[in-house]
Amino acid sequence: MDFQATIDADGRIEPRDAMPDGYRKTLIRQIAQHAHSEIIGMQPESNWISRAPSLRRKAILMAKVQDEAGHGLYLYAAAETLGVDRADLLDLLHSGRQKYSSIFNYPTLTWADIGAIGWLVDGAAIVNQVPLCRCSYGPYARAMVRVCKEESFHQRQGFEILYTLSNGTEAQKAMAQDALNRWWWPSLMMFGPPDAASTHSEQSMAWGIKRHSNDELRQRFVDMTVPQADVLGLRVPDDGLVYEDGHYRFTEPDYTELYDVVKGNGPCNQQRLSRRVQAHEDGAWVREAAAAYAAKKAVRAA
């Protein structure tokens, strides 16, 4: 079956199938950006591993950040099926030519932010990613099935952190509310610009890479999240929030902030990228040594 017929029949494209250049490029860009987001996203959370306030929470957080490294690995592997390699994709990240999700350019200032990231950021990621499990490109869809399973565990643990805080002391409850106040708007921006301003959406929908529009997914997230905030006893920081015809009407975030952060002007853009580059450069001699050792071993075995 040719490419378009497969897409039209809602079938899967596999690495050896013929595909248009644009499809390949779009997927490489999207999967790479997704992989980069996983590994940059390790930073705001690993920031709290050493300070997690109980040993149980420390263990859960370590496991979560480790899962993200694992997600990065599957996603780079999925991208590699399209004929690129991880080292080149990392170079594109390090030189700023490929992006990662802007949400990770916000700082984690208190322990409650670890709860908010799990609940809101992983919650938004799930809403974005569940449809990708049905994406037309097989290796990406299969990687996402695995990622989504772990993300839903992450989301629950984030909710549980905030639930414990909001039922704790006054100071803990205030910490939880403050985290929601700071993470709410950036979380809404995770769905991208409004549909009218979204540049890549239409073609991606036609190719079966994207299944729902940004605004649809954003609405789904708000509808899912607001009742959870009620359970937490926390207030969503939006005075315009009303329930109407089965949906929560909400105030749109200020998208100029999103464009600014995407361009590099967010609170942690420089810090995140330079820390990533630093880890990579600090590791260069290790990777070289591993390659040299493997080469010596191969010669000895021959």
Place this chain on the structure above:
Amino acid sequence: MNDLLEYTLRLGDDALIAAQRTGEWIAAAPQLEEDVALGNIALDQLGQARSLLQYAGSLDGRTEDELAYFRDEREFLNLQLCELPNGDFAFAMARLLYFATYQHLLYDELRSGADETLAGVAGKAVKEVAYHVDHATQWVLRLGDGTEESHRRMQAALEALWPYTAEMFASDDLVRRLSVAVDPSTLQDEWTNRVLAVIDQSTCERPSSSYQHSGGRSGRHTEHMGFLLAELQHVARSHPGATW
């Protein structure tokens, strides 16, 4: 403090402080596979720490968190080896080779010991640390026999940490008195054989320092320990009585 409590704290504190340092590597490792591997190792160490501190706490009515977050520096009984700040990756792998080889020998004895709880913890942990030893060994070989730079760094790390190894095997009245304890001095010969075999194979020179540090087992630590604890404990101590 009763003997069993003190002995269990020694082992639990080693694992806890090791986990704290290993955890610092997550998101900073030389490659993504290593973030995953070091994450695994840190989780194993933390899991061992929790089991041991829970047991220690059960002996005098404290929780694992009270022991981890509300003791002061002089009450921690871990080896100084575990608390030293992370250096480069060679330093991390040298420390893991020294420490995990020791833990492996120790847990292997302890799992057939007379204390059922300690034996249970050791029985599970011995499999975990066997993997740590293997991981460290592979890296010491790669780095020692890799490039000129990696060889130099591996050699430097093996040397720098050697003066913190004798403390692992120091015998004292407590371990001689407490029948369920393993006297660590009985492990030293086998540890030396195993570690030197890896070092020889890595093409590095055997470390040759005569000075050996001590003090961790009686709560005398390096200058780094206070900062480690400040970071580990500050949120919990800022909210005494809170649950998380």
